Amino acid sequence: MPKANRKMKDIEVPGTRQFANRVDEFPDCVDLTLGQPDFETPGPIKEASIDAIRTKSMKYSHNTGLFELREAISDYYKKKYGADYDPNGEVLVTVGGSEGIDGVLRAILDPGDEVIIPAPTYLGYEPIIELSGGVTKFVDMTDTGLIATPELIEDNITEKTKAVLLNYPTNPTGVTYTKEQMDALVEVFRRHDVFIITDEIYGENTLEGDHISLAMYKDIKEKVLVINGLSKSHGMTGWRIGYVTGHRKIMEEVTAVHLYNTICASIPSQYAAIEALRNQLHIPKEMNAEYIRRRDYIYDRLVGMGLEVKKPTGAFYIFPSVEKYGKDSFKFCTNLLETVQLAVVPGRSFSEFGEGHIRLSFACSMKELEEAADRLEKYINILETK
Numbered sequence: 426m427p428k429a430n431r432k433m434k435d436i437e438v439p440g441t442r443q444f445a446n447r448v449d450e451f452p453d454c455v456d457l458t459l460g461q462p463d464f465e466t467p468g469p470i471k472e473a474s475i476d477a478i479r480t481k482s483m484k485y486s487h488n489t490g491l492f493e494l495r496e497a498i499s500d501y502y503k504k505k506y507g508a509d510y511d512p513n514g515e516v517l518v519t520v521g522g523s524e525g526i527d528g529v530l531r532a533i534l535d536p537g538d539e540v541i542i543p544a545p546t547y548l549g550y551e552p553i554i555e556l557s558g559g560v561t562k563f564v565d566m567t568d569t570g571l572i573a574t575p576e577l578i579e580d581n582i583t584e585k586t587k588a589v590l591l592n593y594p595t596n597p598t599g600v601t602y603t604k605e606q607m608d609a610l611v612e613v614f615r616r617h618d619v620f621i622i623t624d625e626i627y628g629e630n631t632l633e634g635d636h637i638s639l640a641m642y643k644d645i646k647e648k649v650l651v652i653n654g655l656s657k658s659h660g661m662t663g664w665r666i667g668y669v670t671g672h673r674k675i676m677e678e679v680t681a682v683h684l685y686n687t688i689c690a691s692i693p694s695q696y697a698a699i700e701a702l703r704n705q706l707h708i709p710k711e712m713n714a715e716y717i718r719r720r721d722y723i724y725d726r727l728v729g730m731g732l733e734v735k736k737p738t739g740a741f742y743i744f745p746s747v748e749k750y751g752k753d754s755f756k757f758c759t760n761l762l763e764t765v766q767l768a769v770v771p772g773r774s775f776s777e778f779g780e781g782h783i784r785l786s787f788a789c790s791m792k793e794l795e796e797a798a799d800r801l802e803k804y805i806n807i808l809e810t811k
Contacts, residue, residue: 430556432556435555436552436555436556443774444458444762444769445458445459447762447768448768451762451763451766451768453766454762454766454767454768455767455768455793455796455797456789456793457767457768457769457787457793457794458768458769458770458786459788460657460740460741460742460786460788461662461786461788462660462662462712463790464712464715465660466659466660466661466664466697467659467660467701467705467708469700469704469705470659470661470697470701471697472700473696473697473699474664474694474696474697474700476696477692477696481692483692483693484692485692486518486689486690486692486695487689488680488683488684488688488689489516489517489518489680489683489689490516490668490689490695491518491692491696491699492512493699494518494695494696494698494699494702495512495518496512497698497699497702498510498512498516498668498670498702499511499515499516500702501702501706502638502640502670505638506638506640506641508638508640508641508643508670510640510670510671514673515670515671515673515676516668516670516676517670517676517679517680517683518666518668518689518690518695518698519654519666519667519687519690520665520667520687520690520691521654521666522624522626522652522654522656522667523549523667524665524686525652525653525654525667525668525669526549526553526622526624526652527553527682527686528679528682529622529652529669529679530550530553530557530588530622531682532675532682533587533588533620533675533678534554534557534587534588535558535559535587536558537559537560537585538559538560538586538588539559539561539562539583539585539587540559540560540562540587540588540590540622541562541581541589541590542561542589542590542776543563543566543573543577543591544563544564544776544777544778544779545567545571545595545597545744545772545775545776545778545782546563546595546596546597546775546776547592547595547596547624547775548774548775548776550590550592551776559587560585562581562586563776563777563778564577564578566778567778570600570735571600571735572600572602572606573591573610574609574610575609575610575612575613578610578613582613582617586617586619587619587620588619588621588622589614589619589620589621589622590622591610591621591622591624591639592623592624593623593739594627594628594631594632594636594737594738594739594740595627596627596740596742596775597742597744597770597772597775597779597782597784598735598737598742599632599720599736599737599738599739599740599742599743599744600735600737600739601631601633601636601738601739602637603634603637604635604637607637611639611642615644618648619648620648620649620650620675621639621645621649622650623638623639623649623650623651623652625638625639625651625653626656626657626667627657627741628653628658629657629658629709629713630657630658630712630739630740630741631713631739632713632716632717632720632738632739633738633739634738638651639651640670646671646672647675649671649672650669650671650675650679651669652667652669653667653669653670654667654668655667655698655702657740657741658701658708659701659705659708660708661698661701664694664698665694666691666694666695666697666698716787716788719741719787719789719791719794720736720737720743720787722791722794722795722798723794723797723798724736724737724743726798726801727745727798727801729802730802730805731805732745732746732747732805733746734746741787741788742784743787744779744782744783744784744785745783746782747781747783748781752780752781753780754772754773754779754780754781754783755771755773757771758770758783760804761783761800761801764804765800765801766800767797767800767801769784769785769801770783771783771784772784785797
């Protein structure tokens, strides 16, 4: 048999999926693995898609997406962040944020280029970087309050650095950045000839303060590529609509990758996205009110169990330390699942700097969250009585 790409031997099934895929083995399992909102897509967004199927052409759109959707994305950034992105050439509609990440990395990386990623971080970046010929350079945020400080970034930039990749509000920690913290980082970015990729898929899920988008910093626009989408903000994970914004010079390259990869995003989904961005921008605030209630509940429960944990200010994850019960988070999560039928994600799935932690998603019902907390507490009591 012909051999596959040699790099594939190092690509593993992500920890989220490893544990999510085992849930069916346990009929009574509580699943806190996936970052999928339990909120259903709002009715008007569904109706917009249904109406489009009945009345609009379902042929290919422009490779960059329907103009009306690109215009809605441009207007959103202008109104919310004061950012100027021309819908003709600086906005690309993708098949979810994941395709946007893939397209950006393939467009900018040459073999051997390094991408700096503050960690712990989302587990989906490294495989794409490696398959694109790049090298992932994780930098440790465990001693900086889980924040990428200016010193941390600057100390790791070398002649091999092609990009810095930020994800915030951060998966898995739920950390956000203040205006002052982002201003300080931007001072570093101004001094270096590197791309800044910013995955802001949880931007609308900022639970405290305001989301500070890198799109706001107009003087570094030529370096910045913003990845976003509607999966988390509007309960639209299955619709697969994301987008990338950036300066037209680099967006030409990203678009070239996209058109050879997917041609265009799903047309019914694009019409649904237009409705989301034009008339349903109140939805994230309504979801966030419930996420805050759930966050406060699970944070208090974890603290009550004696676990060290930082209160998240964004997204819908919490990342407690379980290191005092052993450093192997994969083993902890496996035993947790098999002993009390609670599925969570081991911290080492989010780089070596996440080891000793577990990630719990509170994008679930309060009832499920309460049961999950009870099971985790039961398991911890078992460990402490051994």
